[in-house]
């Protein structure tokens with residue numbers, strides 16, 4: 549059997565990573581691994597445990613209580629927190645804040661690393677996150693750093709939340725996004741930054757289809773002799 553192909557997609561919140569990764573995985577027959585969902589699940593656990601955002605380190609001794617699993621039904625990824633499907637519940641603004649907070653803690657990152665690397669060892673994966681090309685899969689055959697302007701990312705996220713029926717204000721979404729960008733790029737543990745060998749793609753002016761085509765071209769070029 550050939551070595552699994554690993555595609556790492558990193559970038560800031562709302563750049564379209566998960567939409568792209570999901571579509572690419574479907575079309576290429578790869579497993580989609582949404583690492584943000586793992587941080588969100590730990591964030592949800594912390595919130596349910598009554599841990600405040602200002603005392604988030606209190607989650608560290610509780611990590612052994614947490615089991616996270618990805619399962620696929622009809623090609624759709626579901627994430628399970630201690631056996632419970634939390635795929636929907638983790639998609640709120642408050643859990644975005646909790647996810648960002650727990651992701652600053654090195655023991656949390658360490659805890660998820662083995663799960664993430666194990667999946668990439670066993671399957672062709674498209675894995676998206678913040679540190680996939682730099683820390684989790686430094687040997688990934690393909691690394692793409694996907695960006696878009698903050699205004700465009702906030703607009704997309706706002707639209708997505710409205711469609712889910714959540715009551716949100718654009719300004720609040722924009723401010724939250726800037727705060728998360730700042731937190732994700734300035735933290736000491738695995739900050740958001742492009743890997744030296746990542747291809748950078750700015751999707752601000754592209755439609756979803758155009759971005760997808762460009763990403764497929766990059767993957768095709770980097771895996772020419774393998775796929």
Ligand code: DC
Nearest residue numbers: 583584585587647648651677678679
């Ligand atoms: O991609 P997302 O919005 O679901 O990610 C939620 C939070 O988790 C985000 O604030 C950054 C963090 N994260 C991370 O630090 N490293 C990853 N590989 C993925 C997400």
